Amino acid sequence: MTMAVDDYYDGFRTFSWLADLVGLPIDQVNFVLTQFTALILATLLRSSLNPIATTPAAKHVYGLTIGLALGYFCFGRQAIHLASLPALCYVAMRTQNPRNMQRVVLAIALIYLSCIHFHRQIYDYGSYTLDITGPLMVITQKVTSLAFSIHDGLTRCEEDLTPMQRHQAIQKMPTTLEYFSYIFHFQALMAGPVIFYRDYIDFIHGHHLPGAKSLTGFYDKSSQEKEIILEPSPTLVVVKKVAASLVCAIIFITFIPIFPIQYVKDDEFLEKTNIFYKLLYLMLTTMLARFKYYHAWLFADAICNNSGFGFNGYDERGKARWDLVSNVDVFKFETSLNLKDSIDSWNKGTNLWLRSIMYERAGRNKVIYTYALSALWHGFYPGYYLTFASGAFFTVAARSVRRYIRPMFLESQRKKIFYDVLTFITTKILMAYITFSFILLEFVPSIKVYLYLYLLPHLFGLIAILLSPRLGLLRKKHKQSAVKDETNLAEAVSNGNAYKTM
Incomplete structure (x- = not known):
């Protein structure tokens, strides 16, 4: 009803x-x-x-x-x-x-x-x-x-x-x-x-x-500075945050009717568009949906700052920071190079709450318990649980990649740039793929989208979880073997030189 x-x-x-x-x-x-x-x-x-x-x-x-x-x-x-x-x-x-x-x-x-x-x-x-x-x-x-x-x-x-x-x-x-x-x-x-x-x-x-x-x-x-710091005026920061909030509201109101999330349920979208268009549309509509949250959180942050709440000291350039209670870092979220930075920049207060009462207190399976609490706190729409189940899965996959694959690309600046570009694109696709069901809310239409995308992100995530440790182990053995060969060569040269001097 x-x-x-x-x-x-x-x-x-x-x-x-x-x-x-x-x-x-x-x-x-x-x-x-x-x-x-x-x-x-x-x-x-x-x-x-x-x-x-x-x-x-x-x-x-x-x-x-x-x-x-x-x-x-x-x-x-x-x-x-x-x-x-x-x-x-x-x-x-x-x-x-x-x-x-x-x-x-x-x-x-x-x-x-x-x-x-x-x-x-x-x-x-x-x-x-x-x-x-x-x-x-x-x-x-x-x-x-x-x-x-x-x-x-x-x-x-x-x-x-x-x-x-x-x-x-x-x-x-x-x-x-x-x-x-x-x-x-x-x-x-x-x-x-x-x-x-x-x-x-x-x-x-x-x-x-x-x-x-x-x-x-x-x-x-705790070891904090003992000097009392005078609080600067928040007026300029408040004006900027209110202006940014209103811009986000205008963008949301103007464009979300043009690119509605409900379109992903249409047969035209599912059957007559290719996988690249589907991913691009998901990236666009989920980005526009975020502007609603940007509007609300930036304005709430401005209210706190205008009361004098939120001052967080000065940065290394001497600029006042008013981010103690900020709930989102829009720029950092939209330019994140990995899933962790994206999650850390979004709904930061809730992240701290989840870490405080669940993640730091759970024994095993910290990630699963934390995502489960987050899902329960949000409500009971099936789309929420698809989002948080995928979030837990891809968090594990991303950690595996960062631990075992990333070191391979740190050997030169060119490889590092290539890796950063690749992870930036991957993060954008993953965030859309993970969160569209959160906005759509429904179970069957979300599963249909997954299937029409051939579950490729999930498959790649599974491969990352299963193969990354093996690749990392092979690389480690290869480096150990190379070090051993160099050591043996050095010993051989040293023994040869010693033989000549006898």
Whole structure:
């Protein structure tokens, strides 16, 4: 059963006239309005509500109030879920033993989020209407990362923690105000990124600058610069990110109707186009789909920066870096030479969350467990699971190639350039091949596309996994044999010279 957007969307319709004027759905108009409102209100956190002029409690109340108001404006009665999930998790944090509390919180959050995902798939299948699942996904990241950080800070020795875990460890349970302010602060409520509790609470107290003393625990003892760094103005950075965000929105709105992902289901596409056209179309339509995420994440980053949040010190040229909470590096993603760099540059907050609560804590099969958690967190559309299953497979294949094949091309600059060009093209094809099902969502049409592409990327990936270690071993034996021959030759020459002198 499918419902119309007007029936499913529960947000305010005050600006329906504006939606009709610009020709966009009311949910998208409301989203843009809330983000611009957040951008304007964020300025007060750097001026009237800076740490010198006001108390942390006032900043908590301000961020919490604005966040709740914007959430209710966008989602109406559905906003009750924004409060219910973190409330249940906070009760668990307060009542459960810290040694296993983090697992209880993770289970509660994922079960609650999964129920909302199921509800959406039943009543609004395949729609991109703005609904409560987006903010709930971010809130799930926040409550679970907080639970694991509390577990690390209260029950584990500093020496047993990884650098990331030590950085995020918390040795003091948040108060109710601190907790809900962290969950609902308006800068990152609507579109993320996930902001870890330590970074947030240090920002509220004015301890967020590089070199400043953290309030939450182990991180103070790490070898950081002790000099307090003055924060530069983020105005120019904010303007650039807002402008880039709007450009991405215009590109998405203009071109995605011309190159829709649904076209890959047509018989004309499947049967009357060659494999090169299919791959080129997949690369184009998945790239255009990314501009929607670029728009949302760049704007959210600008909101955080405009509040003074996100300053990350200076680079080697002395230029201020405002990328502490950036969720995407557009240039690096689009120019990546390998799959790892692409993944690291995309949805960076979620990558950190997955690494923090799963990858660094799993024993064997880290990659599989991490991709499985990511798939579950996203929902239950079959296309998601095809994407993440392929992602895990090609991650293993790419690691094998990088470990065993890449060294063969590092012997000369010409070989290295050839390898980089080859991996750049391969990465572009792979990203389209892996992610188109994430956008299409459907199982059978995605499988059809795979079959019409003869599963060639999967076959090449399988070959890479099976043959790369053997090629690497042969190369290693060949080099050892060459070294041995040189050694024997040197010994023979040395013995010959010694014989002559006798």
